[in-house]
Structures are given as C-alpha cells and as structure tokens.
Amino acid sequence: MDKKQFKQFLTENIMILDGATGTELQKLGLPKGECPEKWVLEHPDTLVEIQTNYIKSGSNAILSCTFGGNSTKLNEFGLGDKTVEINKKLAALSKNIAGPNCLVAGDIAPTGLLIEPFGSLAFDAAVDIYKEQIRGLLEGRVDFFFIETMLDIQEARAALLAVKESCDLPVCVSMTFDNNMRTLTGTDPVTALIILQSLGADAVGCNCSVGPDGMLDIISAMKPYARVPILAKPNAGMPKLVDNKTVFDMGAEEFGSYGPKFIEVGANILGGCCGTSPDYIAQISEKTKALKPSPNIQSKFSAVTSSKKTVFIGDNNPLVIVGERINPTGKKKLQQDLILGNTLEVRRLATEQVDKGAGILDVNVGMPGIDEKETMLKVVNLLSNMVDLPLCIDSSSPDVIEAALRLYPGRALINSISAEKIKIEKLLPIAAKYGAMFVILPLSDDGVPKTAIQRCRLVEDIYDIAQKYGYTKSDIVVDGLVMTVSVDENAALETLEVIEWCSRTFGCNTIVGLSNVSFGLPERNWINSAFLAMGICKGLSMAIANPSSDMVSNLKFACDVLIKHDKSANNYIKHFAENNPDKKNKEHNIQKSPAQMPIEERI
Amino acid sequence: MDKKQFKQFLTENIMILDGATGTELQKLGLPKGECPEKWVLEHPDTLVEIQTNYIKSGSNAILSCTFGGNSTKLNEFGLGDKTVEINKKLAALSKNIAGPNCLVAGDIAPTGLLIEPFGSLAFDAAVDIYKEQIRGLLEGRVDFFFIETMLDIQEARAALLAVKESCDLPVCVSMTFDNNMRTLTGTDPVTALIILQSLGADAVGCNCSVGPDGMLDIISAMKPYARVPILAKPNAGMPKLVDNKTVFDMGAEEFGSYGPKFIEVGANILGGCCGTSPDYIAQISEKTKALKPSPNIQSKFSAVTSSKKTVFIGDNNPLVIVGERINPTGKKKLQQDLILGNTLEVRRLATEQVDKGAGILDVNVGMPGIDEKETMLKVVNLLSNMVDLPLCIDSSSPDVIEAALRLYPGRALINSISAEKIKIEKLLPIAAKYGAMFVILPLSDDGVPKTAIQRCRLVEDIYDIAQKYGYTKSDIVVDGLVMTVSVDENAALETLEVIEWCSRTFGCNTIVGLSNVSFGLPERNWINSAFLAMGICKGLSMAIANPSSDMVSNLKFACDVLIKHDKSANNYIKHFAENNPDKKNKEHNIQKSPAQMPIEERI
Ligand SMILES: [Zn+2]
Ligand SMILES: [Zn+2]
Ligand SMILES: [Zn+2]
Known part of the structure; x- marks a missing residue:
C-alpha cells in the first residue's frame, strides 16, 4: 500500500485497528518476565488466535507483534542481534x-x-535503532508503519525519520498524553500534530493516554490543524489500582459507544489500547460501520513550533517578533563565547528576548573561524530545551541548516531560501524533507531586484518549485527585503508593496527585518517603528527585530489592537501592565503549570 | 459680458489691457494735486484721446478712469458724496x-x-466703500471689474466680495508685490492666487510691482496653481530715482519683447502699469498677436492658506497635523479666558502648537454661556495675524462659520459639513461663497454609519451636491470618523477602509481625529501613534491631534520619510535636530526674513 492508496482508503473508510495484544497473550499463557516477541514466535498459534479474532471483530488493519521489537528492548533479553530476524518473522x-x-x-x-x-x-x-527494526518489518512485508505510545516527540521524530529514510510506505504516529494533555517531555497535542505531519507522518493521533473521555478532548484539539487523518486508540477507561494491579474496567459496550464520538470529533482510525480485547473492537466496529470518515477542516493556518509550543503566524494572529539578537555580527562578547564553546551570552540573549516578548528566536552563529555546524547544533540543542519559543534557523550553509533541522525537536522556520541556484537545488529539498516553514528571500543570483513587481515574480518562481515539494502558501513567509531608505527613497514603498501583494493577492505571510530601513538616519527607532506599523497595516505577519526595543514592541501591541489581532486588547493591556516598573518583579512569581516545569522535575 | 463668456474669450484670446493713464493725463495737462477723476470729467476729450490711442494700439479692454474713485479717495477732494455719479460718468x-x-x-x-x-x-x-463705487461703475455699464494694485490681501478680498455681492460680472484681481515677492502685508504670489481664485476671482495676477523681469518670476510661481487666467500688468522697468522723480526708463520695444515671455510663463491678460503709454501697448500687442493663450497646468492640488502661507495637503506632501488644542472642551483656563474676553490662553496654545510643528490650527470656541460668534471673530482676528498657519474654522453653527470665513484673510478649512440637512442646506452655500475647503463628516441625520461602505456612500452623496456649488475633489477632505476601538473592535479597521477608499478609489484627501480611537485604553499615545502610522500608510493626508505629543509627531515625521513625502528626510532630520535638548534654545534666534517680520516693522 502506498501513501496515496492509504490516503484514499481513509478518505472513504474508517480504519479499525486491533486492540491490546500483550494482555491477550497473557490470557493464553505468556509468562511474566518473558520476551513477548520471542514467546510468540515459539507459540505462533496464540497470535493466530488473537489476531484472527480481531479481524473477525472488524479490524481492517492489525499491528505486528513488535512493540518491544527494537534492539534496545530485545537486548534486555539478549536478543538484540536477532532484531531483523525477529521483526521479519513476526511481520510475516x-x-x-x-x-x-x-x-x-x-x-x-x-x-x-x-x-x-x-x-x-x-x-x-x-534513528539507527529504529532503522534496524524497520528493516526486519519491511522484510516481513508490512503494509505500513505504526509508531505508537510515544512519550517524547524527539523519539517519535527519530522513528518517523527512520521509516522515511527506509521506505516510502505510509506511517502513522501516535503519541501518549497525560491528564494535562502533555506528553512526558511536555508536548501538547496540537504541537505534536504539527511537528509530525510536517515531518511527513501520514496519520497522527494518540493511544493509551487518559481513557476515551480525555482522548476526545485531545482529538478535538488536534482536528482543526490536521492535514492528515487523525487516529485514536484509547485504553478501556482510566487505569485503576486494584490489589496493586493496574485495571481498566470500562466494558466493551461502553467503550464501543465512544466510536461515533471519535468519528464526530475527527478521528478516522480507531482501535483499542490497554484493557481492550476483540469484544471491544467488535463493539467499536459495529457502532461505526454506518458512519463516514470526518473530513479535515481545511483550515488554512501557518505555524512553527518548539517541542512545547506552537506559534501561529498571520491570519488574525498578532504580529510575531522574531528576536534577532542571537547573531554574532557586531557582538564581541557573543563572538568570543561561540569561539570558546561557551553558552553564557547565548543564554543571556535568549532569556532577554523571551522576557521582552519575542515570539520566535532567530539563531545565527555564522562567523569567520568557527565550526558553524558544530556550534549551531550546540546552540539549537541548548535553546530547544531552555526556551519554549520556536527557533528560526538562520545560516547561509545548507549543510548547517540540514543538521539543525534534523536535530530540532519542533517545526522550525528556515531563514532563508532565495532564488539562487544553490538554495533552490540544495536547500529546498532539505526544507521539504524536514517539513520546515521557510522564508522566501526574493533575490536571485542576479542580486536584489529594485522593484516590488520584480520581487513578486521571484516569489512566484520560488513557490512554483516549492509546490512540487509539497509546500503550500501557508508554509512559506516572504521577506519584503527592505533596503535603506536614506540610500533609496523608494526602499520602504517597494517593500510595503511586496507585503501588500503577498497579503492581498498572492495569499501568504510576510516578514521584514526592521533595522535595515533606517540605516544612516538619526533616531532610527522611530523609522523602524513607523515602518513596522505601516507593514502591519499592509498585512505584515512577522518582523525580525530586537524585541528589547520598547518602542517597536509597544507599537506592535498597539497595531495588533487596531486591526483586531488582539481581541479586547488583552495582550496590549497585559504588555503595559507587565512593563509598568511597579509590577515588573511580580512577573516571575506566577505559578508554573506542570507542563512548563523542567523535565527533570517531572520525570 | 458674463463669467462664462469671459472665460471663453480668454481660452481663445490673449486680452490686451491698456497702459498707464495718470502719466498720460499729466502729459495732456492734469495739474499736480488735482483729482484725476474730477479733472477727466471736466476734460473728457483727454481721456478720449488716451483711450482711443490704447484701442488703436491693440487694447481689447480698457480700464475706466476710476483708480481713485472710491469714496475714501474722493473725499480727499471733498467729492465722497459724488462717488456713484463720478464712477457712473467715467464708466459711461x-x-x-x-x-x-x-x-x-x-x-x-x-x-x-x-x-x-x-x-x-x-x-x-x-466692503461697503467698494460697493458704493461699484454701484456707480455698474450704472455706467462696465463689462467687468478690475481690482488692481492691491497691497493687502484683506483689502483685495473686501473689493472682490463687494463685486460678488453687487453683480455677477467677471472680476480680475491684481496684487502688487515687492522685491521679496511679498505684498506689503506679507502675502506671497501663490497664497494670493489661491485665496483670490477660491473666493471667486475670474482672473488673478499682478500689476506695478517690480518691472517685467521680476514679474515673470511672480507669474511663473502662480501658474502651477492657477485655475483661472493669470494677468500681468508690469511697469516700464524698475523705478529709478532721477532728479528726485521716479522714472521708468525701459523703452517700448524692450517692454514689448516681454510679451511672448509672459505668455510662455502663463499670463493671458497683458497690459502696462507705471511708465507705459500707447507705444508700449502697441509693442506688446504686436509681439503677441500670433500667440495662443497658455492653458492652465491642470495640476490637481489641495491647499489652505493664511494671509502669509500656503499649506498643501495630500499628494506627495507630508501629513499635516491640525492642532486641536484651541477648543474649550475640558480646558478650565481657556474657558475662563474666553468668557472674560481674554486671549492669553489662546495665544499660549497657539504658540505652543506652532512650535510643536502643527501645520494648521483648529479654532473652536463653542461652549455654554458664550457669544460664540463674537468670540470666534476675536480669536480669528488675533490668530490670523499672530501666527502664519492657516486656520480651521470649527463650529456647529453655520452663522459662526460664515462670520469667521468672511473675516479670515486666507483660505480656511471648515470643520465640518455632514449630510445633515442643516449643514447641506445652510453651510454648504456659505462654504462655496467663501471658497473654503471643507471637511466632509460622513454622518447624517440618522447618525454615524457603522461601516466604511455606508460612510463612503454618504461622502459621494455630499460631494454630488458640493459639485453643484463648484467644488472639486481637491477642495474637500473626508473625515474617516474614527470611533473607539475599545468599544467597537472594528472601529479602526472601518476608518482605515474609508481612508483607503478616498485615497485610492474616490480620489480625495482624508483627515482623522486621533484621540478618539484610544479612549478607555492605557498608554493611549501608543494607540494614537500606531493609528496615525497605519492611516498614513493607507493614504491619510491630515490628522487632528495635539502636536505636543512627541510620540505622534516623531512617528509622523518617520512615516513621511518612509512613503517619500519627505525627500532626503530633510524634515525628519530637522525635527530631531530641533527637538534635541542641546539645540532647543537656538531655534528662536534664527534671523527672520522681512516677510516674516511683524507688519508694524515693515510699513
Ligand atoms: Zn495503553
Ligand atoms: Zn504701476
Ligand atoms: Zn519657535
């Protein structure tokens, strides 16, 4: 089954998966402490019985019995060196x-x-551990892949990349969320969905987690942002501790009654996790067999994410400031730190920008005499865990960008892809592979076009090629390419025209770097701020700026109010309340939610 | 000859006036110290000889011998009570x-x-003195009127109004300028032209003044803003003092050679002033007889003026701030002053706003318990001489507005005319009579329309009627009518849409009051400033604001730079240089040009 057939199947059908396998195997004699994969291969008729029952109950897809089939798990039983063979046999x-x-x-x-x-x-x-298991599963001729019970988005990404780098088969990714609708490492459902579908998952959803009721909320949260089918594989109710054993006590009939509810909120792939058996699958299959799959809510949206947070761009969202400070150009202290491999200044600049209201942090570590790739990986690793904000990967080297995208546990923004040959040929495929949003820089090997109309033509050219890689207009952001108004009096006007064309005619988001426009003039912050307000008025979605400029940030909040991108002026009022010196120190005393706590405190 | 025929004649023909009459009469025996009007009536054949010669030389229009024919002048000879009779006889x-x-x-x-x-x-x-003379001239059946050698724009206005209120005949107004291209009371040629053509003059220009060379500059300055034919009636060269007598020594042939030059720079009515005789007229007539009249340079422009200064609005001009401070609402001190007839606070507010860069001053003296008309006249009289800035006459009473417009020695802006019945029926004809620009307030007797589209329909309705009074789109300014964004989240967006429609589609200037938008929010200046920047981005031409808000004014100057309304950022750089505290006190030491000196020092 190829990806297209998989998609087509789910457009027309609800896919019914199986239920639990481990507990069913225990009923048939799997001893405690035994390796299920090994035992099943020694007692294949047990799996024949279980899976035949699931198929009779209505499953139109069953999972290979390879939950513990990666080499790390098999090694617990001294079977790591048999990973390929075991997976191949179980799949077959x-x-x-x-x-x-x-x-x-x-x-x-x-x-x-x-x-x-x-x-x-x-x-x-x-990635390599998963690739080994995948090789076995492919040799056993599985029809598609099902990555499940993932507690860490980064591990889900590793498994997903492993599948993508091994074959073209469809792949579903299912995360597990806690009562606060967060994974163990703090990812919320929408963020998980956006990361995984951008990275190429053919279906996304959740299994295990919090029982059918809680899972309805999770699926409901995901659905508006889903571009792929959504899957739900709940346990038979919430776990209870009875006689020191975890018990799931929701009956099959009650479980089945959730089937139509899951279809209603948007899941088109259903199954059961812990505590479910063929009876449960029979119930859910029976109660949904007359139903049609829920289509996706074709909502156009643009978003980048960290592992913990999604930032929406454009539409009716407030303008997003991309903090420009992590860039060694002209920063002695940062340059020294980066060369020496220290991170103090990066941390300081990151914290400062977060506090000042940046929505995304730009990361550029390019400078002479540095190992840019190594440094970029170090900084991305640091920041992706230290701050909640998504990162913008900013480098002139496609290699550096690829390394950063591979490691980054979110959906990043790339700054930038121009119409230059090397960018189109080398960087665009990389961007597409990792599903990153990217900034289109409307310049070519011939340089920066002077007029808006020439820049817009370049945007169309780049987008034409990007479309072939699966990009939509929601996944790109056009840089208005502002030049210096004191050198070219048309500089701001041309950029404003590009912004307006993108926003009104072409239909995509826009970004500008603020500081360039005012070069050579006194009191540059006024020019920058005025330009920001005018840009917002023309539909600007993002600005690369120093968020520590109060003028720029105050004006941004005011503009958001005026064009109804800040309902009831909530952000505006909060911004000025927080920036009132009397209240400044109260800010950091706000109780953190568990999802915001450092991972060490939560595990 | 009616106005239409007059206009038609000048579209097809160059009008040749006569030359000097006084000096010609002296040649024929007019004694020194004698009243020329009386002497001519006693020696009519002298005038017959002179004027017949002018007609033979090519004059197709001659002036009645009534230069000193107003009652004030005639009274010097005890003839004031014969004004009507003398003018009638001389005209006949x-x-x-x-x-x-x-x-x-x-x-x-x-x-x-x-x-x-x-x-x-x-x-x-x-006005009454002139009306008496005009009655006589009308009884003598003159074809049109020629108001000439005016040294004070206010006297020219009085004479022009007197003609307009006496008959429908065409009327030319000719001012006299000094070497600095200013009238005695400080009016420059463009300002004079705009005031007089707005007030209904059918031709405007200058006579006497500085000789043909200097007059070419004056005519050239006027022509781009002329909506009526331009006239030039120069002396025979610059005056020289010979034997204690003023002599004009340019020869007739040289004088005549200026004829084609005047046509080239745009004058279509030519004649001679001091020192010219029928020979001069013959020369100028001969040298221009093959030429066609210069058409007006259909330049679309919007302008209001004081008596000394023109302020251009819209197109590529910087945004004009209309200083809102002279308004008693909420100002205890100003209220007290106005009630008591004191002007200290008005003077203070005016000076402050001038210093802070206002382009126009709004004048509103409406409050309970005040004689609004008397107060308005007092304040208009004070300000029209105290400050160079044009005034915006702001009142809800058509009577008050009419009184102010009549007295104001410039082209004022009226704030405002709505679609309310009383405004359309009573105020619009007043505005038209005095040729004022006016603000269209797009509300009706049914109130303020909520949506931009409804407001735009009202603008079209009001303009349809205004057109019948001779108004063009250049003569109106639409108020975007901004409501409070904290009450209606669409408030700013609707107003921005009105601004954009006016600027892009309808084609007229726009104005907004800034402060209303931010009512009820904290740190209102940020909202006001952001709204200003967005408005400018949509094509806003003017804003009613407190120019003392540095934020608003700094941002305005920045916006002007960005949209190329401040070439080379000259105003921006100057603004910040002046607002730099180190330099603040130097400002008032700048040498004033003679035209900026108080009249008392100049007369
Ligand atoms: Zn489970
Ligand atoms: Zn003269
Ligand atoms: Zn001053």
Whole structure:
C-alpha cells in the first residue's frame, strides 16, 4: 500500500485497528518476565488466535507483534542481534494471519531510553535503532508503519525519520498524553500534530493516554490543524489500582459507544489500547460501520513550533517578533563565547528576548573561524530545551541548516531560501524533507531586484518549485527585503508593496527585518517603528527585530489592537501592565503549570 | 459680458489691457494735486484721446478712469458724496470711447486706509466703500471689474466680495508685490492666487510691482496653481530715482519683447502699469498677436492658506497635523479666558502648537454661556495675524462659520459639513461663497454609519451636491470618523477602509481625529501613534491631534520619510535636530526674513 492508496482508503473508510495484544497473550499463557516477541514466535498459534479474532471483530488493519521489537528492548533479553530476524518473522506471521483483506502495520514503540539532552541516547543513534527494526518489518512485508505510545516527540521524530529514510510506505504516529494533555517531555497535542505531519507522518493521533473521555478532548484539539487523518486508540477507561494491579474496567459496550464520538470529533482510525480485547473492537466496529470518515477542516493556518509550543503566524494572529539578537555580527562578547564553546551570552540573549516578548528566536552563529555546524547544533540543542519559543534557523550553509533541522525537536522556520541556484537545488529539498516553514528571500543570483513587481515574480518562481515539494502558501513567509531608505527613497514603498501583494493577492505571510530601513538616519527607532506599523497595516505577519526595543514592541501591541489581532486588547493591556516598573518583579512569581516545569522535575 | 463668456474669450484670446493713464493725463495737462477723476470729467476729450490711442494700439479692454474713485479717495477732494455719479460718468465715458469692439473694466484700487488689525478700517466698512463705487461703475455699464494694485490681501478680498455681492460680472484681481515677492502685508504670489481664485476671482495676477523681469518670476510661481487666467500688468522697468522723480526708463520695444515671455510663463491678460503709454501697448500687442493663450497646468492640488502661507495637503506632501488644542472642551483656563474676553490662553496654545510643528490650527470656541460668534471673530482676528498657519474654522453653527470665513484673510478649512440637512442646506452655500475647503463628516441625520461602505456612500452623496456649488475633489477632505476601538473592535479597521477608499478609489484627501480611537485604553499615545502610522500608510493626508505629543509627531515625521513625502528626510532630520535638548534654545534666534517680520516693522 502506498501513501496515496492509504490516503484514499481513509478518505472513504474508517480504519479499525486491533486492540491490546500483550494482555491477550497473557490470557493464553505468556509468562511474566518473558520476551513477548520471542514467546510468540515459539507459540505462533496464540497470535493466530488473537489476531484472527480481531479481524473477525472488524479490524481492517492489525499491528505486528513488535512493540518491544527494537534492539534496545530485545537486548534486555539478549536478543538484540536477532532484531531483523525477529521483526521479519513476526511481520510475516501477521501478514499470513491477515490474508489479502486485512492490512498489517509494523508496530514501533519506545526504546525505553531517553534521547539527548534528557538522556544519553544520541538522536541519530535512536534513528539507527529504529532503522534496524524497520528493516526486519519491511522484510516481513508490512503494509505500513505504526509508531505508537510515544512519550517524547524527539523519539517519535527519530522513528518517523527512520521509516522515511527506509521506505516510502505510509506511517502513522501516535503519541501518549497525560491528564494535562502533555506528553512526558511536555508536548501538547496540537504541537505534536504539527511537528509530525510536517515531518511527513501520514496519520497522527494518540493511544493509551487518559481513557476515551480525555482522548476526545485531545482529538478535538488536534482536528482543526490536521492535514492528515487523525487516529485514536484509547485504553478501556482510566487505569485503576486494584490489589496493586493496574485495571481498566470500562466494558466493551461502553467503550464501543465512544466510536461515533471519535468519528464526530475527527478521528478516522480507531482501535483499542490497554484493557481492550476483540469484544471491544467488535463493539467499536459495529457502532461505526454506518458512519463516514470526518473530513479535515481545511483550515488554512501557518505555524512553527518548539517541542512545547506552537506559534501561529498571520491570519488574525498578532504580529510575531522574531528576536534577532542571537547573531554574532557586531557582538564581541557573543563572538568570543561561540569561539570558546561557551553558552553564557547565548543564554543571556535568549532569556532577554523571551522576557521582552519575542515570539520566535532567530539563531545565527555564522562567523569567520568557527565550526558553524558544530556550534549551531550546540546552540539549537541548548535553546530547544531552555526556551519554549520556536527557533528560526538562520545560516547561509545548507549543510548547517540540514543538521539543525534534523536535530530540532519542533517545526522550525528556515531563514532563508532565495532564488539562487544553490538554495533552490540544495536547500529546498532539505526544507521539504524536514517539513520546515521557510522564508522566501526574493533575490536571485542576479542580486536584489529594485522593484516590488520584480520581487513578486521571484516569489512566484520560488513557490512554483516549492509546490512540487509539497509546500503550500501557508508554509512559506516572504521577506519584503527592505533596503535603506536614506540610500533609496523608494526602499520602504517597494517593500510595503511586496507585503501588500503577498497579503492581498498572492495569499501568504510576510516578514521584514526592521533595522535595515533606517540605516544612516538619526533616531532610527522611530523609522523602524513607523515602518513596522505601516507593514502591519499592509498585512505584515512577522518582523525580525530586537524585541528589547520598547518602542517597536509597544507599537506592535498597539497595531495588533487596531486591526483586531488582539481581541479586547488583552495582550496590549497585559504588555503595559507587565512593563509598568511597579509590577515588573511580580512577573516571575506566577505559578508554573506542570507542563512548563523542567523535565527533570517531572520525570 | 458674463463669467462664462469671459472665460471663453480668454481660452481663445490673449486680452490686451491698456497702459498707464495718470502719466498720460499729466502729459495732456492734469495739474499736480488735482483729482484725476474730477479733472477727466471736466476734460473728457483727454481721456478720449488716451483711450482711443490704447484701442488703436491693440487694447481689447480698457480700464475706466476710476483708480481713485472710491469714496475714501474722493473725499480727499471733498467729492465722497459724488462717488456713484463720478464712477457712473467715467464708466459711461470709457464705454463710449470703447465702442462695441472693446471691453471696459471698472477699475478699483486701494482706499489708502489700512484694514483692521493693521489699521482702523473695519473689513465690512471696506466692503461697503467698494460697493458704493461699484454701484456707480455698474450704472455706467462696465463689462467687468478690475481690482488692481492691491497691497493687502484683506483689502483685495473686501473689493472682490463687494463685486460678488453687487453683480455677477467677471472680476480680475491684481496684487502688487515687492522685491521679496511679498505684498506689503506679507502675502506671497501663490497664497494670493489661491485665496483670490477660491473666493471667486475670474482672473488673478499682478500689476506695478517690480518691472517685467521680476514679474515673470511672480507669474511663473502662480501658474502651477492657477485655475483661472493669470494677468500681468508690469511697469516700464524698475523705478529709478532721477532728479528726485521716479522714472521708468525701459523703452517700448524692450517692454514689448516681454510679451511672448509672459505668455510662455502663463499670463493671458497683458497690459502696462507705471511708465507705459500707447507705444508700449502697441509693442506688446504686436509681439503677441500670433500667440495662443497658455492653458492652465491642470495640476490637481489641495491647499489652505493664511494671509502669509500656503499649506498643501495630500499628494506627495507630508501629513499635516491640525492642532486641536484651541477648543474649550475640558480646558478650565481657556474657558475662563474666553468668557472674560481674554486671549492669553489662546495665544499660549497657539504658540505652543506652532512650535510643536502643527501645520494648521483648529479654532473652536463653542461652549455654554458664550457669544460664540463674537468670540470666534476675536480669536480669528488675533490668530490670523499672530501666527502664519492657516486656520480651521470649527463650529456647529453655520452663522459662526460664515462670520469667521468672511473675516479670515486666507483660505480656511471648515470643520465640518455632514449630510445633515442643516449643514447641506445652510453651510454648504456659505462654504462655496467663501471658497473654503471643507471637511466632509460622513454622518447624517440618522447618525454615524457603522461601516466604511455606508460612510463612503454618504461622502459621494455630499460631494454630488458640493459639485453643484463648484467644488472639486481637491477642495474637500473626508473625515474617516474614527470611533473607539475599545468599544467597537472594528472601529479602526472601518476608518482605515474609508481612508483607503478616498485615497485610492474616490480620489480625495482624508483627515482623522486621533484621540478618539484610544479612549478607555492605557498608554493611549501608543494607540494614537500606531493609528496615525497605519492611516498614513493607507493614504491619510491630515490628522487632528495635539502636536505636543512627541510620540505622534516623531512617528509622523518617520512615516513621511518612509512613503517619500519627505525627500532626503530633510524634515525628519530637522525635527530631531530641533527637538534635541542641546539645540532647543537656538531655534528662536534664527534671523527672520522681512516677510516674516511683524507688519508694524515693515510699513
Ligand atoms: Zn495503553
Ligand atoms: Zn504701476
Ligand atoms: Zn519657535
């Protein structure tokens, strides 16, 4: 089954997965402490019985019995060196059981190790672990992949990349969320969805987690931003501790009654997790068989994310300030730190910009005499865990950008892709692979076009090619390319025209760097601020600026109010309340929600 | 000859006036110290000889011999009570000489008295003096009027109003300028032109003044703003003092060579002043007879003026701040002063706003318990001489506005005319009579429309009627009518849409009051400033604001730079240089040009 067939199937059908396998195996004799993968291969008829029952109950896709089939898990039983063989045999076994009318998904689950920086497993080591398992599953001829019960978005990304780098089969990714609708490492459902679907998942959703009721909320939250089918694989109710054992006590009939509710809120792939059995699948299958899949809510939106936070861009959202300060140009202290491998100044600049209301942080570490890739990875790793804001990866080197995108546990913004040959040929495929949003810089190998109309033509040219890589207008941001008004009196006007064309005619987001416009004039902040207000008036979505400029930030909040991008002026009032010196020190005393706590305190 | 025929004649023909009459009469025996008007009536054949010669030389219009024919002048010879009779007879005499193929213009010249506040003559007393002379000239059946050698724009206005209120005949107004291209009371050529053509003059220009060379500069300055034919009636060169007598020594042939030059720079009515004789007219007539009249440079422009200064609005001009401070609402001190008839606070507010860069001053004296008309006249009289800035007459009473417009020695802005019945029926004809620009307030007797589109329909309705009074789109300014954004979140957006429609689609200037938008929010100046910048971005031409707000004014100057309304950022740089505390006190030491000196020092 290829990705297109998978998509088509889900447009027309609800996919019913299976329920729990581990508990069913225990009923059939799987001893405690035994390796389920090994035991099933020794007792294949147990799996035949379980999966045949699931198929009879209505499953049109079953999962290979490979939940613990990655080498790290198998190594706990001294079986790591048999990973490919075990996965191949288990996949082939399920394929046999499934026959021609049922699909088999290669099941992929956590390694049990934490990826850097929370643990010691390097990101690419995790990718390699999954690739080994995937090789076995592919040899066993699975129809698609099902990455499930993921607690850490970074591990989900590793597994997803491993599948993408191994084959073209469809791949579903299912995360597990707690009562606060966060994963263990702090990712919320919408952020998880945006990261995973951007990175190429063919379906996204959640399993296990908080029982059907809580999971309805999670699916509802995801649906408005879904560009892929949504999946829900809940437990049989909330877990209860009875006689020191975890018990799921929702009955099959009650469980089945959630089927139509999940379809209603937008899940088109249903199944069961802990505590469910073929009876549960029969109920859910029966109660949804007359229903049609929920289409996606074609909502056009633009968003980048960190691992913990989504920042929406454009439409009716407030203007987003991209903090420009992490850039060694003209910063002696930062230059020294970066060369020496210190991070003190980066941390200071990051904290300052977060406090001043930046929405995204630009990260540029390019300077002579530096290993840019190594430094970029170090800084991205630091910042992606230290601050909640999404990052904008800013480099002239496609290699550096690729390395950063691979490591970054969110959906980044790339600054930038121009019509220059090297950018189009080398950087655009990289951007597409990692699903990053990118800034279009409307200049070519011939330089910066003087007029708005020439820049708009370049935007169209770049977008034409980007479309072939799957990009939509929502995934790009056009840089208005502001030149210096004291050198060219048309500089601001041409850029404003580009912004207006993008916003009104072409239909995409826009960004400008503020400071360039005022070069050579006195009291530059007034020119920068005025330009920002005019840009917002023409539809500007983002600005690259120093968020510590009170003038720029005050004016931004005022503009947001005026064009109804700050309902009831809430942000405006809050901004000035916080920037009132009397109240300044109260800000940091606000109780943090668990999801905002450092991971060490939460694990 | 009616106005339409007059206009038609000048579209097709160059009008050749006569030359000097006084010096010609002296040659024929007019004794020194004699009243020329009386002497000519006693020796009519002298005038027959002179004017017949002018007609033979090519004059197609001659002036009645009534330069000193107003009652004030005639009174110097005890003849004031014969004003009507003398003017009637002199007009009839010239009509007889002219015959059917030559026109006779009723000549009107200064009374010799200074009008308030420079002198003691009340404005309406001056109007009445001229009306008496005009009655006589009309009885003598002049074809049109020629108001000439005016040294004070206010006296020219009085004479022009007197003609307009006496008949529908065409009327030319000719001012006299000094070497600095200013009238005695400080009016420059463009300002004079704008005031007089707005007030209904059918041709405007200058006579006497500085000789043909200097007059070419004056005509050239006027032409781009002329909506009526331009006239030039120069002396025979610059005056020289020979044997204690003023002599004009340019020869007739050299004088004539200026004819084509005057046509080239745009004058279509030519004649001679001091020192010229029929020979001069023959030369100028001969040298221009093959030429066609210069059409007006259909330049679309909007301008209001004081007596000394023109302020251009819209197009590529910087945004004009209309200082809002002279308004008693909420100002205890000003209220007290106005009630008591004191002007200290008005003077203070005016000076402050001038210093802070206002382009126009709004004048509103409406409050309970006040004689609004009397107070308005007092304040207008004070300000029109105290400050160079044009005034915006702001009142809800058509009577008050009419009184102010009549007295104001410039082209004022009226704030405002709505679609309310009383405004359309009563105020619009008043505005038209005095040729004022006016602010269209797009509300009706049904109140303020909520949406931009409804407001734009009202603008069209009001303009349709205004057009019948001769108004063009250049003569109106639409108020975007900004409501409070904290009450209606669409308030700013609707107003911005009105501004954009006016600027891009309808094609007229716009104004907004800034402060209303931010009512009820903290740190209102940020909202006001942001709104100003957005307005400018949409094409806003003017804003009613407190120019003392540095934020608003700094941002305004920045916006002007960005949209190329402040070439080379000259105003911006100057603004910040002046507002730099180190330099603040130097400002008042700048040498004043003679035209900026108080009249008392110049007369
Ligand atoms: Zn589970
Ligand atoms: Zn003269
Ligand atoms: Zn001053």
